[in-house]
Amino acid sequence: MSWWQLSRLGLVQAAIGAVVVLLTTTINRVIVVELSLPATVPGLLVALHFGVQLILRPRLGHDSDRSGRRTPWILGGLAVCALGGVGVAASIPVMATNVALGIALASIASVILGAGVSAAGTPLLALMSERAHPTQRAGAAAITWILMIVGIIITAAISGALLDPFSYTRLIAIAGGIGGVGFLVAAIATYGVERGPRTAPTIPAPRDASSGSFGAGLRTVWDEPAARLFASFVFVAMFAYSAQDLILEPFAGIAFGMTPGESTKLSGLHHGGVLIGMIATAILATRRGQLRQWAAAGCLASAITYVGLAASPALGDVRLFTAIVMMLGLANGVFAIGAIGSMMALTGDKTDGRAGLRLGVFGAAQALAYATGTMSGAIGVDTAKAVLESPLRGYLAVFSVEAVLFAASAFLALRSASSERANDVFRERAEMLPAVLQ
Numbered sequence: 001m002s003w004w005q006l007s008r009l010g011l012v013q014a015a016i017g018a019v020v021v022l023l024t025t026t027i028n029r030v031i032v033v034e035l036s037l038p039a040t041v042p043g044l045l046v047a048l049h050f051g052v053q054l055i056l057r058p059r060l061g062h063d064s065d066r067s068g069r070r071t072p073w074i075l076g077g078l079a080v081c082a083l084g085g086v087g088v089a090a091s092i093p094v095m096a097t098n099v100a101l102g103i104a105l106a107s108i109a110s111v112i113l114g115a116g117v118s119a120a121g122t123p124l125l126a127l128m129s130e131r132a133h134p135t136q137r138a139g140a141a142a143i144t145w146i147l148m149i150v151g152i153i154i155t156a157a158i159s160g161a162l163l164d165p166f167s168y169t170r171l172i173a174i175a176g177g178i179g180g181v182g183f184l185v186a187a188i189a190t191y192g193v194e195r196g197p198r199t200a201p202t203i204p205a206p207r208d209a210s211s212g213s214f215g216a217g218l219r220t221v222w223d224e225p226a227a228r229l230f231a232s233f234v235f236v237a238m239f240a241y242s243a244q245d246l247i248l249e250p251f252a253g254i255a256f257g258m259t260p261g262e263s264t265k266l267s268g269l270h271h272g273g274v275l276i277g278m279i280a281t282a283i284l285a286t287r288r289g290q291l292r293q294w295a296a297a298g299c300l301a302s303a304i305t306y307v308g309l310a311a312s313p314a315l316g317d318v319r320l321f322t323a324i325v326m327m328l329g330l331a332n333g334v335f336a337i338g339a340i341g342s343m344m345a346l347t348g349d350k351t352d353g354r355a356g357l358r359l360g361v362f363g364a365a366q367a368l369a370y371a372t373g374t375m376s377g378a379i380g381v382d383t384a385k386a387v388l389e390s391p392l393r394g395y396l397a398v399f400s401v402e403a404v405l406f407a408a409s410a411f412l413a414l415r416s417a418s419s420e421r422a423n424d425v426f427r428e429r430a431e432m433l434p435a436v437l438q
Contacts, residue, residue, distance in 0.1 A: 003139070006132060008189040010143040012074060012124055014151025015182035015189075016117060019078075019085045021152045022175055023049065023113065026159055030092055030171065037095070041103060045088070045110045047375055052114035053367035061122040061360025062214045070123040071190045077120025078186045082179025084113030089175035093168040118363070120186070125343075125359045127194070142282035142337050146275060217357050227358060230342065231365040233412035237299055237339065238369035240405035241332060243377030243398065248325070250381075251395040255313040256321060266322065270329040277333020291341040292413050298335025299410035305331055306403035310396045335406075338413070 028042040064073045087109030095102025125144075132140045159174050221227050248270070249263040258266065277298070285294050305328040312321040343362050377398060385394030 003136070005193050006128065006136060006140050007143055007147070009124060009128055009193065010140075010147035011151075011189045012078075012120070012186045013144045014147040015078060015185045016081060016120055016124075017148040018151045018155040018178055019081045019182050020049070020113065020117065021155055022085055022159065022178060023088055023110070025156055026163065026171070026174075027088055027092065030166075031095070034166070035092070035096055037099070043375060045106055047371045048107055049084075049110040049114040049117070050367045050371035052111050053118045054364045054371070056115055056118035057122050057363035057367060058218060058357060058360035059214060060119050061126060061363070062217055062357040064123040064126060065217075065357055069194060070127040071194055073123040074120045074127075074190055075183070075187055077116045077118070077123070078183045080116030080119060081113060082116070082176075082183055084109050084111075084116050085179050086172065086175045087112055089172045092171060096168070114367075118360075122360045122363050125363075129343075129359065131193070139282050140341075142278045144340065145278055145336060149271070149275065214357075218361070221358055221361055227361065229412060229415050231361055233295075233409055233415075234339065234343070234362050235365040235369045236405055236412060237295075237335065237409035238366050239373040239376070240302070240402045240409065241335075242370045242373035243380070243402055243405075245374050245377065247377050247381050247395060247398060251309075251399075252321075254391055254395065256318050258318075266325055269322065270325050270332075273326045273329020274333040274336065277330040277335075278337045279333075280330075281334045281337040285337065285341065291338050293338070295335055295338030295342055296410040296413035298331050298333070298338050299406045299413060301331035302328065302335055303403045303406035303410065306399045306406065310399040310403070313392060313396070335409075342413070 023042075024046055028046075031037050031042045060073065060077075064070055067073070088106050091102050091106035091109055093102075094105055128140050128144070155178060159178065162174055163170055249267055252258040252263040252266050281294055281298075285291055305324055308324040309321075309328070312324055315321075343359065380398045380401065381394045383394075384397035385391050388394060388397065
């Protein structure tokens, strides 16, 4: 698969992210601020959208394996995503007049949204894993994440501008527009990409893979030590990663007295570090090291920076704290590319017709980690504050736990390599990655 085709598939991931981000940002704010409802409400909606993926990602990945084509699943998933996004937006005015009914409708729409993400996202990564050359996997992972983040940024900027002056009608119209544009982008991006050859010829699949036995296929994948270890790695690492989402900015305000504007800039600095880490890893991973080693290095560096965050209030230096947050972003970026690239290697190296099912298992582990990690970070802070009788100590306790989890993730990453080609160090044609990322 050419870099141009991989970039087009990255746009599909951007379209998925653009639809989902409306729930996690704009609708989240409207529920809490305009409707004055507890922050738990949007938190539960987000958790519900992730929770349904735990069930559907393996199932739909398996079904896309059976069908022999990924594109119809991707486009169908985007259509369902758009429907779910509009449904969540449409539930907001109902919530304003009837809270219980509105939350019920939003919950149903969140399930639909999660189903669409499962149907589109899992076959998309399976397609990239099957078609990308081993030397392209680190770059493909970087392209996917970078374009997703870019799509989220653009969507947030455009929707923010169009929402003023705010009205429920505008919110629903914007949700529909984002869904429609996202589907159109996906349709154009996926046109003709499955016509080319796979990375390696697919050998005849076992009978349970071709006959549609989901349970037998799932047991076969889970019986693979490498797949089981990697799923464990994905869960532990993503749990630690997502646990920081709701606590980093409040910690900056409590520990260093940062204003909301300053803490928002700090969050932007962290995401900037993530992008730099991803791009650097995508380039360097083609020259030396194994992707699992890069994933482990990113996890270990993340663990060290969390120790630094826990120690930063005692040091009392705002500039040092800012530098640590930047380093955390870099470490997270290294971990992300190493993890996704390893996932593609572990999936793309197999020729038994279960690429979608494997990615579904890994995606389910990630969804479960995000659903539980995001809530656990905030709950952990509140619990630690009550036990330790200090808000600051509550945050430090959670950062310490995250450091331990990332250290454990580094160990799991080194244990979970593809049995066939994870030792490929991606040095062939290394000059291609810098070109595509410039």
